[in-house]
Amino acid sequence: MTNVTTPPTEGRPVPLLDAAGRPYWEATLRGELLVQECPGCGHRQFYPRQICVECGDTPGWLTTEGRGTVHTFSVVRQQGAYPFNQWTPYAVAVVELDEGPRIMGNVIGCEVDEVRIGMRVEVEFVPLNEEASLPFWRPAAT
Amino acid sequence: MADRTPVIAGIGLSDYPKAPHLDAVGHHVLATQRALADSGLRKSDIDGFMCAQGDFAQPDNAGTMAEILGINPRYFDGTAVGGSSFELHVQHAKAAIEAGLCETVLIVYGSDLYTKSGTNPGFGAKKPGEQVAGVLQYEAPWGNTLIGAYAMAAQRHMHEYGTTSEQLAAIAVACRTHAGLNPNAQYRKPLTVEDVVNSRMIADPLHLFDCCVVSDGGGAVIVTTAERARDLRQPPVHILGAASAQTHWNISQMPDYTRTAAERSGKEAFAQAGLTPDDVDTVQLYDSFTITALLMLEDLGFCKKGEGGPFAASGALQLGGSLPMNTDGGALSSCHPGMRGIFLLIEATRQLRGQAGDAQVAGAEVALACGSGGWLSAMGTVILGKDKA
Numbered sequence: 341m342t343n344v345t346t347p348p349t350e351g352r353p354v355p356l357l358d359a360a361g362r363p364y365w366e367a368t369l370r371g372e373l374l375v376q377e378c379p380g381c382g383h384r385q386f387y388p389r390q391i392c393v394e395c396g397d398t399p400g401w402l403t404t405e406g407r408g409t410v411h412t413f414s415v416v417r418q419q420g421a422y423p424f425n426q427w428t429p430y431a432v433a434v435v436e437l438d439e440g441p442r443i444m445g446n447v448i449g450c451e452v453d454e455v456r457i458g459m460r461v462e463v464e465f466v467p468l469n470e471e472a473s474l475p476f477w478r479p480a481a482t
Numbered sequence: 483m484a485d486r487t488p489v490i491a492g493i494g495l496s497d498y499p500k501a502p503h504l505d506a507v508g509h510h511v512l513a514t515q516r517a518l519a520d521s522g523l524r525k526s527d528i529d530g531f532m533c534a535q536g537d538f539a540q541p542d543n544a545g546t547m548a549e550i551l552g553i554n555p556r557y558f559d560g561t562a563v564g565g566s567s568f569e570l571h572v573q574h575a576k577a578a579i580e581a582g583l584c585e586t587v588l589i590v591y592g593s594d595l596y597t598k599s600g601t602n603p604g605f606g607a608k609k610p611g612e613q614v615a616g617v618l619q620y621e622a623p624w625g626n627t628l629i630g631a632y633a634m635a636a637q638r639h640m641h642e643y644g645t646t647s648e649q650l651a652a653i654a655v656a657c658r659t660h661a662g663l664n665p666n667a668q669y670r671k672p673l674t675v676e677d678v679v680n681s682r683m684i685a686d687p688l689h690l691f692d693c694c695v696v697s698d699g700g701g702a703v704i705v706t707t708a709e710r711a712r713d714l715r716q717p718p719v720h721i722l723g724a725a726s727a728q729t730h731w732n733i734s735q736m737p738d739y740t741r742t743a744a745e746r747s748g749k750e751a752f753a754q755a756g757l758t759p760d761d762v763d764t765v766q767l768y769d770s771f772t773i774t775a776l777l778m779l780e781d782l783g784f785c786k787k788g789e790g791g792p793f794a795a796s797g798a799l800q801l802g803g804s805l806p807m808n809t810d811g812g813a814l815s816s817c818h819p820g821m822r823g824i825f826l827l828i829e830a831t832r833q834l835r836g837q838a839g840d841a842q843v844a845g846a847e848v849a850l851a852c853g854s855g856g857w858l859s860a861m862g863t864v865i866l867g868k869d870k871a
């Protein structure tokens with residue numbers, strides 16, 4: 341089975357930057373993957389919100405190492421919607437970052453049938469537009 | 483003193499699985515007419531109204547539906563959390579009736595999903611390349627599908643517990659066997675485990691026959707007091723417990739991909755009923771996908787966590803087994819117009835009335851319906867009894 345190695349971004353849904361997520365997307369342009377960390381209770385979370393889901397405080401930001409482990413995934417083999425219908429089969433994973441929070445993304449750079457739960461992955465940003473790059477995930481050695 | 487115990491006094495199905503002569507509003511209307519006729523109640527008896535279309539732009543939105551039906555409720559509920567909305571409606575109707583806020587509640591649903599589109603609704607952005615606001619901007623760029631979301635739960639369950647595709651397939655096979663007894667079911671041709679695991683992969687590890695059908699359909703349930711039901715047309719079916727819970731909404735936020743909020747809604751519903759899983763004679767579980775029903779079997783306590791696969795493969799879920807499931811054929815083979823929760827309640831009621839025909843579970847006295855809304859997100863559990871608790 342094939343898989344995308346240099347993932348195209350043409351046609352992908354584009355994030356509409358909002359108050360909660362703007363710092364996250366801006367960081368992607370610098371090649372940094374941010375999660376939120378609460379100054380009050382230390383809880384870490386992703387996706388970005390204006391509230392800590394644990395204690396209700398206002399979260400701050402933490403720059404991650406951009407590395408994690410595939411927690412679960414699927415390989416999408418049937419997809420009617422453009423542009424994804426051009427790219428099947430492709431792997432969609434939930435990656436558990438080393439810093440704790442989980443993030444969804446495509447695993448690239450390997451055959452889809454090689455994707456496994458527990459697989460180590462690292463982030464690779466691919467430019468989307470002037471406001472955001474998209475984080476993809478490649479197999480990592482450690 | 484009047485007995486205010488809430489009971490189901492009327493049920494009605496519109497036409498399914500394919501009804502090109504009906505639009506979504508028409509399904510609501512026909513199901514309502516049939517539920518009223520079934521119960522012997524008049525439309526003017528309805529003083530509580532519940533409907534799950536929360537989108538004001540849709541012609542069947544809750545407020546408009548009440549207006550179309552000519553119902554001016556004194557108790558109104560538009561709770562919309564996807565497929566389990568109707569189990570939540572029962573929870574709310576029960577509480578409202580017990581509190582004396584209304585006497586007779588109509589819960590109604592209808593959809594022309596098949597006629598309109600012929601496909602299941604997608605997941606993420608509806609218009610790729612356009613801007614996505616809010617939470618979906620963290621999922622939509624990756625092209626996950628509705629099936630892919632449930633597949634993530636199945637994948638994790640297989641990883642942690644060794645669950646196999648063959649075990650999941652046993653759920654689809656049980657539903658198909660029951661669909662063979664339902665003349666209206668969308669697919670009735672017998673299905674084997676081999677057929678399921680050899681069907682094409684849609685989103686690993688879910689195959690085509692692990693996925694529900696796409697139908698038209700509608701249903702209505704009328705809830706009233708035991709007192710009011712006394713002189714009505716049908717034997718009342720008692721609402722012994724009704725509870726809901728949510729763990730997350732979007733699939734990327736599911737805290738544990740092998741456990742759903744049905745653990746909590748089930749525990750609460752059983753506590754209200756004063757019953758245990760051993761007391762249940764038949765279950766109607768939301769089988770949007772085989773994994774959905776498997777997780778519920780575990781979460782509701784019918785088997786231990788991780789043992790849903792062997793439990794399903796044992797044949798327990800088929801008529802004649804210890805826990806016949808989805809006796810109308812379920813979403814996997816009979817009918818799934820987008821939100822299935824109402825049909826679970828209707829089939830459970832038919833079983834307890836002894837009106838399930840060839841699919842009747844002999845001596846059924848307690849039935850459980852469990853709906854799932856969103857992406858294994860919002861769970862609603864309703865326990866029904868032939869007799870009062």
Ligand SMILES: [Zn+2]
Nearest residue numbers: 378381392395
């Ligand atoms: Zn906090």
